[in-house]
Amino acid sequence: MKIQKEALAGTLESSDLMVKVSPNSGIEIIVNSEVNKQFGAQIRSVVESTLAQLNVTDGLIVIDDKGALDCAIKARVQCAVLRGAEVEELDWSKLL
Amino acid sequence: MYSSLEYSVVDISKQQSVLESIERLLHLAGLELDPRLSVFVIAIVDSKIVACAGIDRDIIKCVAIDPDYRGNNINLGLLEYTIKYANEHGQFHLFLYTKPENKIFFRSCGFYPIVEVPDLVVLMENTPIGIKRYCQQLSLEKKPGNKIGSIVMNANPFTKGHQYLAETAAAECDWLHIFVVNEDASMFSFADRFELVKAGVSHLKNVSVHASSSYIISKATFPSYFLKEQAKIDKAYMGIDLLIFRNYIAPALNITCRFVGTEPTSEVTNAYNEAMAYWLQDSQVSSMPVIPLIVLERIKENNFAISASRVRALLENQCYDEIKALVPPTTWTYLQNKYM
């Protein structure tokens, strides 16, 4: 799966995150977090595994985190990717 | 939390009462209404407009909140709504200019500083890698050499003056990068100006012609509503423009100097040349290397310095014969086909 167009998901509220995706060759992930020093690596690994589950091969993923739980990170990344890849039919076995 | 908090989009050119509320809100925050704005995102609590943010294409302007409603994350929601609205209208890459003291707030909205003119203004974009990406792309055009020159020109249209500047600079350098200002606010379209520059320097073998990016900013869209005094506005605008050049564009291409022609006819452009010397050569304003500014005397024709503005004036008065002496043959052919 490739990111075809720019897309956004999430909010700027506390305990949430905003995910921006755009077309790219290869995967690039940039994490900016208010809790970056403590949890930057953890956030990145959640993002990476979420992308891997969806077989995303190309895309730039920018995360602005406001202290979200892993489940919210996963959901927001999935949403931004699915919007950016213009996927309508979901394969839930890859999402849960 | 306000139970009745709502966000919505308004066109102030169509809603006089909303316009008045927004102006009142801006005045409370010490801001003026930017004349280019018509679309605003507003926050409403109990039927009262308590915060606003304007959208000018890809620039967010005039962000203000009623002092009584600060500290409730209304601003954060407002910016989120604004970003999403812009996205839905095809604008993903957003910019904003603000006072340096607001930098932290906008940072929490996903905006990242590009350059800052101390005490006056900071330019931010909604991606941490926008300008970095642009520079990576630009650096593919990097050329070898010790002395790499640069000229930024509007070329509206390309004259013998521009050509002389390019020829002289190219002769002094291993390579010369010319940037043509990429906006369609001039008499001649960007596409035409760009082609005329390319044609006019095609005989020079060590020159590249680039379109300036969205990072070489347009005076037309530069917001002045929070600076008010003309001297501050000019300083802020030129500071932003030149710091982007010094901190990002020059390093990407290993540019070592910048050329500019003297401006005997225009005080404004002269002030720009002075500012250029300051922002490019002062060792305090930037951590990046100094870019020496080389000022070349303009060439004259019949005791008049050749300038694009003179060509435009002659064109308007249909004095075609006089134009021929001021422009290279490539521009002359273009003007003949288009206007004569």
Added chain:
Amino acid sequence: MKKLRRSMLFLPAANAAMLSTSFVYKPDSIMFDLEDAVSIKEKDAARLLVAQTLQLPIYKESGIETVVRINALNTPFGLKDLEAVVRAGVDVVRLPMTNSAEDIHELEQHVERIEKECGRPVGSTKLMAAIESALGVVNAVSIAKSSPRLIGIALAAFDYLVDMQTERGDGTELFYARCAVLHAARVAKIDAFDVVYSNVNDDAGFLNEVNLAKKLGFNGKSLINPRQIELLHNAYAPTAEEVEYSKKVVEAAEEGEKAGLGVISLNGKMIDAPIIARARTIIELAAVSGVRKAI
């Protein structure tokens, strides 16, 4: 002990902060709302967020039942919501605007298909019907009896009152609907939930309504503010006197059993099986919620 369903807390499913903290208020059930609380543009985002939130072990660990209000099946979102939440392991699916038993049968067929597809035990997804129209109220009995998956029916006032050409007032306007829904639930032996009280700043008004619902016999109430949970649980908690009396009833019953007595009496009054059963329920309830505190 039967699952308590006194408080069902509504949460807008697009709100990550609320979703990730709501369990600290310990409602009996949490209802993630994919319907009215989510704008059209955010339906996809909210669906994913709920699906991932349902994976949190905290709900199972703390015994909070998860409910998702899906969009109606005749919208472009309803079936997508259902696909997501059944696979994500939700305890209960709440169907809005249930007008007839057929609505539940249609939902049931989809749920069963999805359960089979994803390997979830068939029948493990429970259902709940929200009644929001005059037709729904009239059909309440057949709706309540329509499926073994149904754990309860809820009255929702807003659309119902529009349908009835009236508006929210002192409760008179809901009198018939409350009674009808409650009777239907009792006939079908499932739970009944009263309407949302939307003025979150009026505790006295809220408690009046809670006491009315409790007296009528509702198992609980839908809530929109976590603050209301404690008030509600307290109002449903037995009083110290009730608990004291119930303990005596149970003691007397146990002694009577030991002695092989056919008729048991306490302080000269006969106590029969329903009274004993009710006393046991009160003691169990007191164990969960404590005794009622004076406010």
